[in-house]
Amino acid sequence: MDFTSFDIHDPVIQKLLLSLGAIIITYLIGFGIIRFINSKIEDFKRRHQARRITYYSSFFIILIFIFLIWLERPSTLTTYLGFLSAGLALALHQVWLNIAGWALILLRRPFGLGDRIEWNQVQGDVIDIRVFYTTLLEVGNWVEADQSTGRLVHIPNSTIFNIPVFNYTRGFGCIWNEIRFLVSFESDWKRAKKIVLETGYEQSEEEIEARAKKRIYEMSKNYMIKYGKFTPITYVDIKGSGVQITLRYLTSVRKRRVLENNISESILEKFSQEPNIELAYPTSRVYRRSEEGRHIENKE
Incomplete structure (x- = not known):
């Protein structure tokens, strides 16, 4: 490469150097702000948001500087933007959609x-x-x-x-979960249903129910939404292998598995102490017509 023709007074060279300088200076300032944020803000969420704001601000400042550096005359701004927008809209269609989606996420939340x-x-x-x-x-x-x-x-x-x-997090701030138990047809299913419901009340969190009621009341101001029951409830259904008892209850989004485990363990422990309750499971039965079926006489 021949560097002898390098002319510092060349307008293109000057613009390249100015653009590079703008990028470096903006980056150093942004880097310093991020270091300050990391050292002063202890809350993880606020720290992350502050870093994101710094990053976006630096990005747009660099774009503005480069645009102003390379703009020949202010009077050509409208024409330049028109051609630039048309070209970018065609060449970077998906990129602009991503940016528009990002703006929608930030504005509409x-x-x-x-x-x-x-x-x-x-x-x-x-x-x-x-x-x-x-x-x-x-x-x-x-x-x-x-x-x-x-x-x-x-x-x-x-x-x-x-x-x-x-x-899952907005709205209620919690979700409905269901646990199903299948007891045999010979079991005392009414007793089993009572045990399941009592356990649901024992393990459910009153704070979650109160919070859900408050959030539903707030949401009803903007949406046509209504719930009448926030406490645990049971449902009974007949299945092929037995009687199914379903427990429906409110739980925090991130505590679903823990609460489901606690409820299941407690119910299984109580079922084991009940002689008239047995869990059901799919079984097969061999039917011999000669032994169990009715004898049909052939009358002619």
Whole structure:
């Protein structure tokens, strides 16, 4: 490469140097602000949000500086922006959709950092919201009861426009869960139902029920929503192998497995002390017509 022709007074060279200087200075200032944030803000969520704001601000400041540096004349701004917008709209269609999705997420707040959501067939906790994609810490999948798999999933923000987002954390702040027990037809199912319901009341958290009632009242101001019962309730159904008893109760999103474990252990322990209650399971029976069937005489 021939460096002899390098002219510091060349307008293009000057603009390149100014652009590089703007990027370096903005980066150093942003880096210093982030270090200050990390040392002064102890709350994890607030610290992360402050870092994101610094990152986005630095990014847009650099864009503005570069745009002003390379703009020849202010009078050409409208024409320049028109051609630039048309070209970018065609070439970077998906990129602009991601940016628009990011803006929608920040303005409308369908979810925020720390929320547990299901989006694009992925369930997880929101750990980062960036310009082009949102990052989830996956839960569920091959791991039962909504516990973490340890995988990070990056979902393009553009999908916010055409794919539903299910938010487990907003609204109630808790979810309904159900546990099913199957007892044999010969069991005292009424006694079993009573045990299941009593255990549900023993293990349920009154604080969750009170919070759910308050949130529903607040939501009813903006949505046509109504719930009449927040305490545990049981349902009975007849299945092929026995009588199914279902316990329905409220639980915190992240305590579902723990509470389900506690309720199940308690009910199994109580069932073991009841001589008239047996858990049912699928069985097979061999039928011999010659031994059990009725004898039909052939009359001619």
